[in-house]
Amino acid sequence: MSIAPDTSINPALRVAVVGAGYWGPNLARNFAMSSEWELVAICDMDLERARALARKTGEPAVAGSLDELLANHDIDAIAIATPARTHYAIAMQAIAAGKHVVVEKPLADNSVHGREMVQAAAGAGTILMADHTYCYTPAALKIRDLLADGELGEILYIDSTRINLGLVQPDVDVFWDLAPHDLSILDFVLPGGLRPLSVTAQGADPLQAGKSCIGYLSMPLDNGALAHVNVNWLSPTKIRQMVIGGSKKTLIWDDLNPQQRLSIFDRGVDLDRQEMIRTDTEDRKGATISYRLGDTWSPALSEFEPLGLMVSQFAASIRGNKPAPTDGASALRVLRVLEDASASLANGSAPQFNTETSAMENAS
Amino acid sequence: MSIAPDTSINPALRVAVVGAGYWGPNLARNFAMSSEWELVAICDMDLERARALARKTGEPAVAGSLDELLANHDIDAIAIATPARTHYAIAMQAIAAGKHVVVEKPLADNSVHGREMVQAAAGAGTILMADHTYCYTPAALKIRDLLADGELGEILYIDSTRINLGLVQPDVDVFWDLAPHDLSILDFVLPGGLRPLSVTAQGADPLQAGKSCIGYLSMPLDNGALAHVNVNWLSPTKIRQMVIGGSKKTLIWDDLNPQQRLSIFDRGVDLDRQEMIRTDTEDRKGATISYRLGDTWSPALSEFEPLGLMVSQFAASIRGNKPAPTDGASALRVLRVLEDASASLANGSAPQFNTETSAMENAS
Amino acid sequence: MSIAPDTSINPALRVAVVGAGYWGPNLARNFAMSSEWELVAICDMDLERARALARKTGEPAVAGSLDELLANHDIDAIAIATPARTHYAIAMQAIAAGKHVVVEKPLADNSVHGREMVQAAAGAGTILMADHTYCYTPAALKIRDLLADGELGEILYIDSTRINLGLVQPDVDVFWDLAPHDLSILDFVLPGGLRPLSVTAQGADPLQAGKSCIGYLSMPLDNGALAHVNVNWLSPTKIRQMVIGGSKKTLIWDDLNPQQRLSIFDRGVDLDRQEMIRTDTEDRKGATISYRLGDTWSPALSEFEPLGLMVSQFAASIRGNKPAPTDGASALRVLRVLEDASASLANGSAPQFNTETSAMENAS
Amino acid sequence: MSIAPDTSINPALRVAVVGAGYWGPNLARNFAMSSEWELVAICDMDLERARALARKTGEPAVAGSLDELLANHDIDAIAIATPARTHYAIAMQAIAAGKHVVVEKPLADNSVHGREMVQAAAGAGTILMADHTYCYTPAALKIRDLLADGELGEILYIDSTRINLGLVQPDVDVFWDLAPHDLSILDFVLPGGLRPLSVTAQGADPLQAGKSCIGYLSMPLDNGALAHVNVNWLSPTKIRQMVIGGSKKTLIWDDLNPQQRLSIFDRGVDLDRQEMIRTDTEDRKGATISYRLGDTWSPALSEFEPLGLMVSQFAASIRGNKPAPTDGASALRVLRVLEDASASLANGSAPQFNTETSAMENAS
Incomplete structure (x- = not known):
């Protein structure tokens, strides 16, 4: 598009x-x-x-x-x-x-x-x-293009961190305050949108503010991949970083480093899966796993509001x-993950399996 | 001691x-x-x-x-x-x-x-x-002293990250390979040792290596605090960082920054809990939450093996x-958290409540 | 004041x-x-x-x-x-x-x-x-106070770097464009103002733009101290950093690091000068030089325009x-250093000794 | 070779x-x-x-x-x-x-x-x-190859920094102690070796140690380029960085950043020199100067001793x-620059023009 x-x-x-x-x-x-x-x-x-x-x-x-x-x-x-x-x-x-x-x-x-x-x-x-708004930043647009073009290969994991000494909000917890940014970006850049198999939330309210001030979201995706989001109002340092690990390359978006916001690493682990089936000795390791330690590339990003x-x-x-x-459909997917996070929190961090996602999508 | x-x-x-x-x-x-x-x-x-x-x-x-x-x-x-x-x-x-x-x-x-x-x-x-071994580093010893002296106040959260493009091990998963470092450090620096109320593990095996290559551990502690550990064999960049947030100060150990391994931030959020009981309006926020933005201090560390x-x-x-x-008792606490992590993984990331901890301790 | x-x-x-x-x-x-x-x-x-x-x-x-x-x-x-x-x-x-x-x-x-x-x-x-304007930043004000209070001891050296991929100006060279910032800050923070014993400038115009696009200023101060300024329009990365080394402590102002703009290091070299007169053997080194490797401190700075x-x-x-x-007197001192820099450039980088400074000051 | x-x-x-x-x-x-x-x-x-x-x-x-x-x-x-x-x-x-x-x-x-x-x-x-030894590091070898292949275009400037809280040496000053590293690297990577048009040294001995503890070397090269070296025994932080600015690209070697030692920036300023001859108005600027803000590339380096x-x-x-x-001829060029630096220091930082270089080379 x-x-x-x-x-x-x-x-x-x-x-x-x-x-x-x-x-x-x-x-x-x-x-x-x-x-x-x-x-x-x-x-x-x-x-x-x-x-x-x-x-x-x-x-x-x-x-x-x-x-x-x-x-x-x-x-x-x-x-x-x-x-x-x-x-x-x-x-x-x-x-x-x-x-x-x-x-x-x-x-x-x-x-x-x-x-x-x-x-x-x-x-x-x-x-x-x-x-x-974050979806219309130069970095998010570039990531969306890279993923659409398959530059990273198959997605293996995503790890997003958004922590800061932030304003404790009177009406919402840290998930509803900060995670919409991470979730909307994920929905924007992932070729099929954000459709986790389940949502698990861990929260902590160590100040007894009556709501989570620290939160972790785990969202298994297809093919064994895992998306994870960490939001925190109590961190003395500010981090806004998203890592997207792929089978071919891995990308890091460090939004607070204006000199190198995006880095794409041609590094990774390759498994020869055929080999793995046939052998089961310690030698297997040397035979079937290899490491790439290639170049790093940081694309120039244009500047606009x-x-x-x-x-x-x-x-x-x-x-x-x-x-x-x-x-609206995208925003609804984000909303449903937030609701699932709240439900998980209310249920002792039990995973929530959102069975309506596909049905819902038909309506939109 | x-x-x-x-x-x-x-x-x-x-x-x-x-x-x-x-x-x-x-x-x-x-x-x-x-x-x-x-x-x-x-x-x-x-x-x-x-x-x-x-x-x-x-x-x-x-x-x-x-x-x-x-x-x-x-x-x-x-x-x-x-x-x-x-x-x-x-x-x-x-x-x-x-x-x-x-x-x-x-x-x-x-x-x-x-x-x-x-x-x-x-x-x-x-x-x-x-x-x-990590417990005998100058940084860990300093942290242990700071926590023993109550310098950080009450512990609010701990977030430890140990990620790298690491060797995928033939016999153990990423939890058993890397998390013992984080867990043994936690047991060493926390005044009462590492005694989580429960252990939840999220793992991912996106390479289909037959074991988790990416892992997250969530461990609620007393008083609403939360300890979290992230280990990862697939990260293109190397991070070894532990954040310990306290009610008075917050500490960051960045083990890969030899020029400033430890930073202690006099920054945080203060809630006046009395106030919170009495008020429930939007004004509450201004009245009861305050932010400290004080100095940062990085203690000199001696150098030894x-x-x-x-x-x-x-x-x-x-x-x-x-x-x-x-x-041995400390090592056993670490071992039990690792076992709980494995049990959580085997049970769909359900929290594991280790009911034997206190009984066990009597034996040691 | x-x-x-x-x-x-x-x-x-x-x-x-x-x-x-x-x-x-x-x-x-x-x-x-x-x-x-x-x-x-x-x-x-x-x-x-x-x-x-x-x-x-x-x-x-x-x-x-x-x-x-x-x-x-x-x-x-x-x-x-x-x-x-x-x-x-x-x-x-x-x-x-x-x-x-x-x-x-x-x-x-x-x-x-x-x-x-x-x-x-x-x-x-x-x-x-x-x-x-830079003199009225929170960082410059703090530095001025620290130096007025003698916190760094005697000034040993100052090294200021202001480089960027900057706009090549039509009417002035890089010294007159960028160095006024460094020089006015120095005049502001040094207890007696900026009064160099001489001014030497090295310039380069590798693009043949008709003026220096890269410049270095060396300014010996009293007591063997040296102030040095590096300005550059052609650098692909942006640096705005000033180091002020003192006999007691050393300060670094990294203006592009909002999380830790000022760092004060209790590190340095101490010479026992008495000893040095009496001995002249290789043992002298161990006997008379000692190194401090103390804490680092980063003061909180308020935020204002x-x-x-x-x-x-x-x-x-x-x-x-x-x-x-x-x-005006301060601004005139800055102006004279800029003129001396131009004179040095025009004379094959020969040091310029500004003999009128003291006389001038009487007038102001 | x-x-x-x-x-x-x-x-x-x-x-x-x-x-x-x-x-x-x-x-x-x-x-x-x-x-x-x-x-x-x-x-x-x-x-x-x-x-x-x-x-x-x-x-x-x-x-x-x-x-x-x-x-x-x-x-x-x-x-x-x-x-x-x-x-x-x-x-x-x-x-x-x-x-x-x-x-x-x-x-x-x-x-x-x-x-x-x-x-x-x-x-x-x-x-x-x-x-x-530094010439045989993976980074220096890569830089030598890049310059030999003309990847950076014409060399515009070189800026090398090697500062640390170092051992004050009993027998040599900071130029002879540290600058041989920078100079030998320059001689190694520059296609024609290090052949400065002149050498100017600025030194400072603020501790009255009897020798320079802080030093700056300026070395104009052909075509208006300038090489500059900063060495310092008194810096509280350690920096080992070399910037090589070229007409096409600029390279930064940050030897203390193992995760990204070399960065090559496709950024720079382009002047249309034809234009500059014909015009001499303020409009000239817009017409004849353009800025490139392209990608950054960090090549993978192999690891060896x-x-x-x-x-x-x-x-x-x-x-x-x-x-x-x-x-030996290379080492002799380095030695002569060091001698010129000492001569410049002894002559009030006057530039030293080494008239024998070409004659000398015939002997080797």
Whole structure:
């Protein structure tokens, strides 16, 4: 799938941003800067906050409620940047009004709501997209291309670490706060999306904050591969790193090393599996295992603002009537892993086997 | 407990090294260099290998069997560096002959054997010690002191990573190959030893090598703390890092950074728990959580060969008739966690609750 | 000298920013945000550019010339962010009108002009200050305090590296582009300011760009110490590092490592100089030289915008009628080292001995 | 030139090591391990030290003097690992006796001696080689190949840093102690050897140790390129890094990063020089300068002991009667730069123009 901006000479699409709090200003700024969009309105119950944002983004109109927005303004799409628990109601009303919708992560506060949103958009023929911003970084796009081209071979393991001395959130645990980033990236870069065989979560709340502040997710994938995610609010050092080990090459994305974000190592272990069946002596080891210690390659990455590409992609999806890479179905897969993680935590870290995944996908 | 060399003027203790393969030469060399020890003999079924090692270590005698060794040589102690499956038989025979014993890790091939070894040594009044070499590094010793002094406060979490493009072993999986290092260090530095409430293992064998090549261990500790270990034979980069997060400070041991192996961060999250009970609004967050962003300190570490300190410690334990920090009971705790990990793997990553730990400890 | 913001309840000082190009917007934004300042006007020959900047900074007035600005607006001070060759004329006119002046680096295009500016301000009783922004970073402030307190002991050497794949400038060489940062920091942190005994420059123009793209500055200081600066536009990697070696401790400022910008090493070489006079044998070495290998310490640094502190400092200097740490005299010392570097380059890298420094200082 | 070991079935060459102090044991061990050499004798005035070394290297004979060695033992070559001031006398006597000679760095204590040694060996038809060990590292060999193949384009600059908290030497300054490594590497990797247009040294002795403890060497090369070397005994951190900037690519050798010792950056600045002649306006910049920000590549390096390759190369040179890459002429170039550095230091850091280089080369 191409992720290039649409450069056609169509008139700009008309959008409103709903929610002028933490993330809304970033969305508004990028819509305002885009030649493909016209930012028509800012909507927030706090009208003063809406007006302050409007002043910085070219003076679009302001609206104090979704009803008012939909009644008074001719828009093609809305971008939702309100608290997660409100996503469902806002999106459903907008979809019912025939609007395209992009939603800040997570898609919704639970997968039942998320599934309804996906189904409603499918029924209405509108685009439903998640603002999984990290997926539109140069690094994630490059990884997606490398995996699509089979550059790493078969995936053997994935290990993602996102730790920091972070803000302990009042309403969600560390899984729901940080892991959506890792999970949405995995869904984006893996050729078939993120479809784990099971989900197991280990959490710890050593501060007795009433929720996990440290978390580990284990997700077996097909063919014996294993994806693992580590999130932590209590780490004194900041790490944002993803390792994707393949049968041919292994990739490391170190997001905090701007001089070498991506490294692709031509190193690995090769097993001659035929041999392994026939021999069972200590000599076997020498005979059937070999190690590659080849070159390392760090591709140059272009520099651009991921959110700028995200809003372009939203426009392209609408114009082409085709799902974005981070469409509602993708966001729903992420949501379901998060729910499974919570279920695993509630069940003494027992693995959760998500039996509905394939059925669900038909709906989307 | 002091871990200083014994500097008394006692005559040197007499030791034989059993096994002249991979690790035996390191033991023999350190015993030969020590003023507290006289290396009396090298014992190996392969007499040529024994003779070659003897030539490099001051020409001790050679013996082709344990019977021959015990019959012909006046020794106080033996050091066992043979394959793990032979540790039990050799140690039991030596203990029965009244010899002190130091054993290369792991203590034995299973905990039933290990427990018998501990009990036999206790009955015979001889010292049984494990050569957990990493525990005698300057970094581990410093960490042990810091934790004993309460410098980090209450332990909140531990995260240990030991990954590398390592040799896929013919006889053991990655847990039994690499995790003994992490586990023995944890047992050494934690004031009460390593006593997890449960053990859960996630493994992956994406090369279909017939054993886990990638592994994760989760071990809840008292008070909501969580210890986690990641071992991996397939990583293109080498990491040996342990993070110990405490309520007061957090420590990072980066063993591959010789210029700053230990860093102690005065950073963390503080919760006012009283407050938390009374309030339940979003304001709570600001009111009850605070962040420390203090200085980082990297203590100077002296430089010495860990194995040299280990053989000194063995001598000191014998002379003082007191257990070493890495005594049989410690090695048995490590062994039991490894067994629990294997049991968890065999049971779909179900947590294993080791109910015998406390009973066991009485025996040692 | 204290560098704290003035928190008095005086009415805000009135300032105009002259120059709305590259750096002017940063100055205007910080003056606009400061409670100590009122941003009265933006002045630029390009009125459209002035208006665009005014729209983003609270709609101050705009003026198309300095004459217009001074004639029509009641201001206390101006901030000059125009090309270096125009600094002199603008500053002299403003000083003559009794205005306080802060100038973007470098102070002027040559030291004759710079000296006149310093003398004019002294004569008029107005504040003349240079916007040496790096001096107002948390790291530079901490270093200044550490050196003022003698924490490093006697300064032995300074080594500063500022290299990058940078923009080859059309009008200045790499010394005049990058070294002002290093030199102004040195002048700021060294207790007596930057007063080298001589200045030697090595330059290279391997691209035949008509100017040095790579440069090295050597500046012997008192007591055998040596300061060295390396600037480079052609480096594929970016380094911004300053090492300050002292007789007691050594400090490293790694500006691109946000997790540990400052490290203070209690490591060094100690010579017993008395001994050295009496002995002259090879034994001398062991007897008189000793090495310290102590702890490393990384102080926590607060986070703030350096330019915000700079504008506060400008206000405090005006209100207290006292020179800022980066006053005209300081900026003149930096300018003279740059001129000496150019002279050294023009004379086959011969050392330049700046005989006027002490005389000059009297004037300021 | 190929640097592969000679694999012919010739009988082993016979060698004696002269000097059993610091470096001699490394040479003796590598000669003893080599199938191309037979270690015949160890020669040291301190016979006990010679015997101790002989015991560890297969029991060659021992000799207490060079006369005794040459009189009593049938040898093809000697390896000199004695203090630098004795190299000349020992080498000249050995060459006069028709022996091939390899000398520990530096070749001699001054270039007059060094030149005589080169001429004597040329006259006698024997091989004279310097043990510039770093040149036989996998990284240096790779760099030599890359430069020979023109992979970096034209050399623009070289910047080498070798700093550490090192032993302050009793008899030499930091230039003579550390810079031979950098200079010999440069002579080895640069296609035409190290032939600077001039040599300028800046030194500092802030501890008043009576010699430079910190040093900078600047060496303009052909075509506007500049080589620079920084050596320092007082640095709290250890750096061994060489940057070689080329018109096509730039290489960084970070010898303390075993996971990525060599990085080759396809980054740089391109000037269109034609354009530059015709235009002289500010627009020129945009028109004629462009930046490449391409991939980074880190080649895999094999692992071997450099000294093992050095002794192989010595054998190959003798058997093929061809100079080694680190032959006497190369070592003499290094020696002359060191002498020029000393002369520059003694002359207030004035550049030294070595007018004899080309004449000298004819002799070798």
